Structure formats: structure tokens, C-alpha cells
Amino acid sequence: MWGSRRDGDDGPVTCIACGDEVPRDDAREYDKHGNRWERTDKQFEYLCKPCDRACCHQPRKGLESMLVDLGAGEVSREEFLARFHDATVEAQEHSD
Incomplete structure (x- = not known):
């Protein structure tokens, strides 16, 4: 629907939960401020797909x-x- 993110950085990333290094395509972007669409000057963290599935995806305001x-x-x-x-x-x- 939105298309894939392509900013030229498709290298490996490190999962902040388990520490495994995984290909960027096998990870989920994590923005601790909760606004992953505002991308200017941000450095995102990543969760591998298994760790992302294990997380609670409830709102976390505050x-x-x-x-x-x-x-x-x-x-x-x-x-x-x-x-x-x-x-x-x-x-x-x-x-x-």
C-alpha cells in the first residue's frame, strides 16, 4: 500500500531486544517517540521480527x-x- 522504504540503507541492523544482527528487511523499525513517519534527522532502532511479535503493541503514551x-x-x-x-x-x- 505505502510501498517499501528506500533510503539506500539496506545493511544489517541490530535488534535492541536480543542483540542479534539481522538484515534490515528482517527487522521492524522502532521509534521510541512513537512517530515513525516523521523521519527528518532521526536515527531509528530496530527489533528483529521474532522480538517484535513478542512485544505488546498497545498504545504507550506517557x-x-x-x-x-x-x-x-x-x-x-x-x-x-x-x-x-x-x-x-x-x-x-x-x-x-
């Missing part, structure tokens, strides 16, 4: 800022997971 607020990459894994769990339970309780 997710990036929530991860920053919870200390992703700054606190231990255990502390982050506890914070994330508490935040998602609290969000669910407020939406009910």
Missing part, C-alpha cells in the same frame, strides 16, 4: 516519561521492578 520518573537505568533492577509494579497497580486502581 510510558517513556514514567520509566524515567521511576528511575529506569538508575536504580537496581529489583527496585525498578518494584516501583513499576506499584505504579501500574496504582494506575489500574485509578482507572477502575
Whole structure:
């Protein structure tokens, strides 16, 4: 329908989830800002097709800022997971 993306960069890419290097045609483009159509001056990341299929494809508005607020990459894994769990339970309780 839209045609294929051709910007001359058909080389291998690295999956941000598993670290495997795959041909660009065997990967899905990932834009952490959620707007992959605005391409000017962007560097995209990639997921291999198996990792892309394993991902949840639900809307993620506010997710990036929530991860920053919870200390992703700054606190231990255990502390982050506890914070994330508490935040998602609290969000669910407020939406009910």
C-alpha cells in the first residue's frame, strides 16, 4: 500500500531486544517517540521480527516519561521492578 522504504540503507541492523544482527528487511523499525513517519534527522532502532511479535503493541503514551520518573537505568533492577509494579497497580486502581 505505502510501498517499501528506500533510503539506500539496506545493511544489517541490530535488534535492541536480543542483540542479534539481522538484515534490515528482517527487522521492524522502532521509534521510541512513537512517530515513525516523521523521519527528518532521526536515527531509528530496530527489533528483529521474532522480538517484535513478542512485544505488546498497545498504545504507550506517557510510558517513556514514567520509566524515567521511576528511575529506569538508575536504580537496581529489583527496585525498578518494584516501583513499576506499584505504579501500574496504582494506575489500574485509578482507572477502575
